[in-house]
Amino acid sequence: MNDQQHNSDDQNSTTHFGYKTVSENEKAHKVAEVFHSVASRYDLMNDVLSGGMHRLWKRFTIETSGARKGNKVLDIAGGTGDLTRKFSAIVGSEGEVVLADINDSMLKVGRDKLMDKGVVNNVRFVQADAEKLPFPDNYFDIVTISFGLRNVTHKDAAIRSMLRVLKPGGRLLILEFSKPTNSFFSKVYDAYSFSFLPVAGRLITNDAESYRYLAESIRMHPDQETLKGMMEEAGFVQTKYHNMTGGIVALHRGVKP
Template sequence: MSENPESKWFGEKPVEAEDKTGMVHGVFSNVADKYDIMNDLMSGGIHRLWKDRFIRMIRPRQGLRYLDVAGGTGDIAFRIRQKIGKKADITLCDLTENMLRVGRDRAINKGWINDFDWITGNAETLPFEDNSFDVYTIAFGLRNVTRIDNALKEAYRVLKPGGRFFCLEFSKVRNPLLSKGYDVYSSFVIPKIGKVVAGDRDSYQYLIESIRKHPGQRELQQRLQRAGFKNATFSNLSAGIACIHSGLKV
């Protein structure tokens, strides 16, 4: 398996690797203001249950440093903060300022604005020192990264020895009947909702295509191992529509 095969694809369109990150940035700049409502509409609220499950697997506790990469509007960071309380040490890092702006507004509404570090940055070249964090999370972010293998190596670099990696992402549905139904729903319904609610069919078309292009469970597990993670494993959610991968830096 060659490294970073996804770098030449923007959804299902072939692109030059050096153009892709800018295109992804454009998508999330456009959808930021409608991102949260669209998540609920597209998934019927199920993304909340997946994120709750993700947090239960992480088992957040006080005294550890958390880094939420592709943290966007804050769903994962807020859940960690909710579990730990005011003493939580959480950094969000995201490529797109507009997504972080929406996240900061949400944090203000919760009275939590000073409880997080908000950093603009790329998962492939994280602006943090080696061995800095105890827990690295990335939720629905990895499939948008131009070079996934580079991002996994960066995750490994910034984690402390003993640090844990957790990724929540769409994955491959194994049941053929469910897979067909899911395909029809995502191909025809989601871009239409995107057009009506967010006035942006193309961005939601990309988001659906990026799900289809994202590596399946086993491939991502192998790529985690190749990046150096031990105990790389995965757990399917909703028959594989989504999946949690985890790994350990020793």
């Protein structure tokens, strides 16, 4: 297929933006608008909406990664830099951490935050699309994507792109909202997501719609087993996942053979 045909197909293809059906080109624009809107208050909202739990989920991700001094780490959808900051301290001056985000507003907030904390010597900031990562083959020891995969239009393409940039033996970690394992807990979580989340969004960021989209995007994301299967289909081995907080969040891990 030539580029002209591919572009034509993209214009005609549809995907989901939360519960709405939109063109694939329109989704990228709408997701960008969401994160432009919430970037400046993103950290505060994370603390309020997760009761601070997101810090524990991220800490577990760091511990599971097996990162060590001298490693090269790619933090996709790195946003405001929580994981990048921790990885930077672990890999040291001999290592490298790349904070990548498709959204310019989030990247600027992350860069400013890390510079304020003195985290700059071994960190690069790159605006990048997870589906078409602008890095060499077999470059990184670890790739992470934290609460970002559900916003990607072609998740399978993104997972293949992550596989490509990993070294053989390198590890991918996907931290993402998932499906609660208990039906009662699931109903409570639904009520919380669709009632409290947009209200909190309006009060803290003056933007209820963006947080309604985030709630819907969680429901549209593949469940634990489906995502594990997608990783295996892309070529990852030793794939497994760990449910946290009753399956509200899951950490998937895979190794490049």
